Amino acid sequence: MKSEAFSRQRAHPDLLNSLWKYQNQHGYIRDEDLTSCARQFDMSKIELEGVISFYHFFHRRPAGQYTIYLNNSIVSEFKGFQRVREAFERETGARFGEVDPGGMFGLFETSCIGLSDQEPAALINFHPFTNLNTLKVRQIIAKIKQGVPIEEVCDEVGDNIRYVPPGKRAVFFREYFPGNAIMKLNGMSPEQVIEEVNRSKLSGRGGAFFPTGLKWGLCRQQTAEPKYIVCNADEGEPGTFKDRVLMNTMPGLVLEGMAIAGYAVGAREGILYLRAEYTWMKDKLEKAIDRFYGMGLLGKNAAGIDGFDFDIRVQLGAGSYVVGEETALLNSMEGKRGEARVKQFYPIERGFLGLPTVVNNVETLCAAARIIELGAGHFLQAGTATSPGTKLISVSGDCHQPGIFEIEYGMTVEELLKLCQADAPYYMQVSGPSGECISMADKKRAFSKDGLSCGGAFMVFSKHRDILQILLNFTTFFKEESCGVCTPCRAGNFILQRKLEKIKLGLAQKSDFEDIRQWARIMQTASRCGLGKTASNTLVKALDTFPEYFEVKQGDGLNMKFDLTKATEAYEKFKS
Amino acid sequence: MKNLKAEQKKKQPGKGQVTIKIDGKEIKAKEGQNLVQVARENDIFIPSLCYYEHIDPPLGTCRVCVCEIDGKPGPACMQKVKENMEVRVNTPEMEDTRKAIVEMMFAEGNHFCPACEKSGNCSLQHMGYEMGVSISRFPHLFKDRLIDFHPKRMIIEHNRCVKCHRCVEEVLTKEGKQVFSLCNRGNETMVGIDYEQEAKLTMQEALAAMQLCPTGAILVRGQSMAKPFGDRQFDQESVKKEEEDKRAVVEAAVKVAKGKKVIATISLAGCFGCHMSMLDIDLGFIDLLEVVEFNKSPINDIKKFTQQCDIGLIEGGCCNSENVETLREFRRKCDILVAVGECSIWGGLPAMRNMIPLEECLEEAYLNSITTVAGEHIVPYHEDLPKILDKVYPCNEIVKIDYFIPGCPPNPEHIWKAVKNLLWGDHYSILYSEFKYD
Numbered sequence A: 001m002k003s004e005a006f007s008r009q010r011a012h013p014d015l016l017n018s019l020w021k022y023q024n025q026h027g028y029i030r031d032e033d034l035t036s037c038a039r040q041f042d043m044s045k046i047e048l049e050g051v052i053s054f055y056h057f058f059h060r061r062p063a064g065q066y067t068i069y070l071n072n073s074i075v076s077e078f079k080g081f082q083r084v085r086e087a088f089e090r091e092t093g094a095r096f097g098e099v100d101p102g103g104m105f106g107l108f109e110t111s112c113i114g115l116s117d118q119e120p121a122a123l124i125n126f127h128p129f130t131n132l133n134t135l136k137v138r139q140i141i142a143k144i145k146q147g148v149p150i151e152e153v154c155d156e157v158g159d160n161i162r163y164v165p166p167g168k169r170a171v172f173f174r175e176y177f178p179g180n181a182i183m184k185l186n187g188m189s190p191e192q193v194i195e196e197v198n199r200s201k202l203s204g205r206g207g208a209f210f211p212t213g214l215k216w217g218l219c220r221q222q223t224a225e226p227k228y229i230v231c232n233a234d235e236g237e238p239g240t241f242k243d244r245v246l247m248n249t250m251p252g253l254v255l256e257g258m259a260i261a262g263y264a265v266g267a268r269e270g271i272l273y274l275r276a277e278y279t280w281m282k283d284k285l286e287k288a289i290d291r292f293y294g295m296g297l298l299g300k301n302a303a304g305i306d307g308f309d310f311d312i313r314v315q316l317g318a319g320s321y322v323v324g325e326e327t328a329l330l331n332s333m334e335g336k337r338g339e340a341r342v343k344q345f346y347p348i349e350r351g352f353l354g355l356p357t358v359v360n361n362v363e364t365l366c367a368a369a370r371i372i373e374l375g376a377g378h379f380l381q382a383g384t385a386t387s388p389g390t391k392l393i394s395v396s397g398d399c400h401q402p403g404i405f406e407i408e409y410g411m412t413v414e415e416l417l418k419l420c421q422a423d424a425p426y427y428m429q430v431s432g433p434s435g436e437c438i439s440m441a442d443k444k445r446a447f448s449k450d451g452l453s454c455g456g457a458f459m460v461f462s463k464h465r466d467i468l469q470i471l472l473n474f475t476t477f478f479k480e481e482s483c484g485v486c487t488p489c490r491a492g493n494f495i496l497q498r499k500l501e502k503i504k505l506g507l508a509q510k511s512d513f514e515d516i517r518q519w520a521r522i523m524q525t526a527s528r529c530g531l532g533k534t535a536s537n538t539l540v541k542a543l544d545t546f547p548e549y550f551e552v553k554q555g556d557g558l559n560m561k562f563d564l565t566k567a568t569e570a571y572e573k574f575k576s
Numbered sequence B: 001m002k003n004l005k006a007e008q009k010k011k012q013p014g015k016g017q018v019t020i021k022i023d024g025k026e027i028k029a030k031e032g033q034n035l036v037q038v039a040r041e042n043d044i045f046i047p048s049l050c051y052y053e054h055i056d057p058p059l060g061t062c063r064v065c066v067c068e069i070d071g072k073p074g075p076a077c078m079q080k081v082k083e084n085m086e087v088r089v090n091t092p093e094m095e096d097t098r099k100a101i102v103e104m105m106f107a108e109g110n111h112f113c114p115a116c117e118k119s120g121n122c123s124l125q126h127m128g129y130e131m132g133v134s135i136s137r138f139p140h141l142f143k144d145r146l147i148d149f150h151p152k153r154m155i156i157e158h159n160r161c162v163k164c165h166r167c168v169e170e171v172l173t174k175e176g177k178q179v180f181s182l183c184n185r186g187n188e189t190m191v192g193i194d195y196e197q198e199a200k201l202t203m204q205e206a207l208a209a210m211q212l213c214p215t216g217a218i219l220v221r222g223q224s225m226a227k228p229f230g231d232r233q234f235d236q237e238s239v240k241k242e243e244e245d246k247r248a249v250v251e252a253a254v255k256v257a258k259g260k261k262v263i264a265t266i267s268l269a270g271c272f273g274c275h276m277s278m279l280d281i282d283l284g285f286i287d288l289l290e291v292v293e294f295n296k297s298p299i300n301d302i303k304k305f306t307q308q309c310d311i312g313l314i315e316g317g318c319c320n321s322e323n324v325e326t327l328r329e330f331r332r333k334c335d336i337l338v339a340v341g342e343c344s345i346w347g348g349l350p351a352m353r354n355m356i357p358l359e360e361c362l363e364e365a366y367l368n369s370i371t372t373v374a375g376e377h378i379v380p381y382h383e384d385l386p387k388i389l390d391k392v393y394p395c396n397e398i399v400k401i402d403y404f405i406p407g408c409p410p411n412p413e414h415i416w417k418a419v420k421n422l423l424w425g426d427h428y429s430i431l432y433s434e435f436k437y438d
């Protein structure tokens, strides 16, 4: 089968790794690296520049011996981002977006790095630093300047698992014995595996809720060979960190899920696409893979099953949110720009290298592994009849217990807010910026697949937070993370951001809010992929959910920002 | 993804004749043919920009071809026709969405057609005409972009690129290497050119690249103006033009029937220069009075509004509290508010004091200047006097201004042409000589 299924561009599955090699060697990709890389992959320099410039962790100019990425997500913003940002500039002598004169430090902002439960957080040479404040920044930079190795300075990332369902109904966070799930494949046919997953009614946990068993079954029917299993560990939706905790606590479980999927669809290779923000977990995952090979759970005749060969490798991303979208993910794995593909084929028909590919989220694969290990019956015990099982929710924002909650479907918003000890919740963002916002009027709503569906993020904000600041942060995020392929998303997010800035300046009229609604509809209708289709959802929902907030923001011909009393204050001094 | 199974079954049968419906019209076509193509062959116009017959799969980047396909909106160029497909092209919603996307492209790029080599030959411009785009509903983003003059033969005018990907996919060297690639992402996305590879193209290939580009983004030095205006591809009159003329006739009739329009004017912190300019149409003013009537205005010295007005013309910004109150009253009493002249647009000459604190200004003017006798003067302050603002504000910082007419003062023709356009939709075209900023 041809690999040019989507574009004339050839696939270079090794390209990202090569670029990482150069990037790590010199801290940036030099002109000579570009030249030799272009020669090696037989591509023109501009094609390579196109790939490099798509990913924000690749640099074409020196990025410092220590490259610092400070997270600018909304949770970080509320927890002291600005102060920490200033502290970094003060201590390193570099400005954001630049490198200090000595070339030691490079400062950059980056979108959510999956540490929303311990913000403000930053990555320094991809090692995690959490709960930052001015003092801590000073100490960190001082230590680095003294030459203390970065591995010793960085923080241990806490898992913060706050809640598991009572009565042994937990699916994910329970005792884990590596190999238990894979070994169950002995004595099960691939069809039986799919049937078991079907029985559990498991649906995708990456946000689209497509039934997992059905996806596997359809891929199994494909005749083209070989087939691939891709684990989507790109977890880019701001506020989401459930996959991080799953991989950090039980790196083996997701591998078992991949192997099981491979067995079910008839694939021989699994690729775990790990976002570069999680580079600090790469070693751990690769060690787990090695251990599995050692235990005979992977490789030739995996799990002792004759004729079942299954290999897994980790592919590191390079910084892009949209790459989490499955077709963009496939492009990225092929060493291309992470642009969403046109919707002509599903990945199960033509995916990686144009071959049948199952793309599943980390949580989906972990759940599948547990379903095979414990039986669909166990999974069905928890949750509700239509939405069985448990769901991992990453809670962050204004609450005393941010972290991971393994909730049973059917739990209400109110119950979750109580568990995470949110004192004065006012604005909740469900499923991250591309999801929806809710108010306390929705507190009785229950989490479920078809009710309040949640991709995994739950951000809580109390009343004193400025809603406009939240929305502006989200829109800026989309503006920067749009892949730039289609007009409505590329230009639309930019335009919406301008509109929000106008509201922030106090220059908004009623008609501006009408514009937002109409323009959002155009973006939803015409964008190519999920990013552009959902980017304006929150904005429109917020207008409906918090009318009282926006009421005071809109003038009826008058500009709200102009304050006559203030403008005449200086003159009043002359009153004698 | 829900009907995946059903779709898979449908894909099986071989290629034959199918019947589809476009806007209710039954059409026979070969199964699997591209929808845009089928429509074109049947004289149904589906706008498209990135679609290019030879590129398969289609690029699907510009999105100006959205139609309702079997009840769901989506790009027509991505569709292969199949039995019983039902397409709705010209619903008001789809028409508006497509128009909006074209407007978005104009707002995103920096398109100055009169100065563009491709004008008359440009697909984007053509789409603009066909969809009746006269202004963009979106604010112009005015993104700073550099024009790339580096390549030996070509010039890449980034301000005009719509990121359609055509050049990326189609322009290759003999060795099959890409000459163009998209770079960056998000709103920074731009098309980059490889200087080395560009040099390897033959002249013919370079010209083909220029032609391939739907806009004037790819130019070949010395070649781009080969065809004069009037002979270019899209210089023919549009089918829609005639209808518009008819509409203008109807509108003119309505104008007469509805009676006179009402205008109000005011000079705030200005010098009355703009009002002088308004009077400067000389005898034209008498014609004007046939169709308009003035309400509150220094021209007739009516001090108070006696009715709601159609349009208000504001000269000058706001330097004191009375200006602010007057301006707010104008906003309430006028349906359309126009800022006339630099002072009302950004403060103008009076705003020179904005660099100096108010206190210093007043002290200099009333207490310390050489014409004042020390100790004998005070800064005037009385409750009946307007209060001086801390700085001079442009009008749009106080109220919503609908339109701006630049100039110091603007040319009288410019002012009245704009007003006629706003009140009656008259043809709006300003000559260079009438359009001066200084």
Ligand SMILES: Cc1cc2nc3c(=O)[nH]c(=O)nc-3n(C[C@H](O)[C@H](O)[C@H](O)COP(=O)(O)O)c2cc1C
Residues within 6 Å of the ligand: A203, A204, A205, A206, A207, A208, A209, A210, A232, A233, A234, A235, A236, A237, A321, A322, A323, A324, A325, A326, A327, A359, A360, A361, A362, A364, A365, A529, A530, A531
């Ligand atoms: C803009 C965008 C970003 C996405 N990001 C992720 C992601 O980070 N992780 C993920 O698992 N799925 C993500 N998805 C969903 C994937 O496209 C895909 O549906 C999912 O990986 C399928 O796996 P599942 O069926 O197991 O959920 C994203 C989708 C879109 C449109």
Ligand code: SF4
Residues within 6 Å of the ligand: A322, A339, A340, A481, A482, A483, A484, A485, A486, A487, A489, A490, A527, A528, A529, A530, A531, A532, A533
């Ligand atoms: S919607 Fe946005 S992210 Fe998706 S393809 Fe279009 S530009 Fe790219």
Ligand code: SF4
Residues within 6 Å of the ligand: B110, B111, B112, B113, B114, B116, B117, B118, B119, B120, B122, B123, B124, B125, B160, B215, B216, B217
């Ligand atoms: S590219 Fe087309 S739309 Fe843009 S300025 Fe040139 S003629 Fe006008």
Ligand code: SF4
Residues within 6 Å of the ligand: B160, B161, B162, B163, B164, B165, B166, B167, B168, B180, B191, B212, B213, B214, B215, B217, B218
């Ligand atoms: S340069 Fe022309 S052909 Fe290339 S992407 Fe831009 S508009 Fe399309």
Ligand code: FES
Residues within 6 Å of the ligand: B047, B048, B049, B050, B051, B059, B060, B061, B062, B063, B064, B065, B066, B075, B076, B077, B078
């Ligand atoms: S013509 Fe269909 S998306 Fe461009």
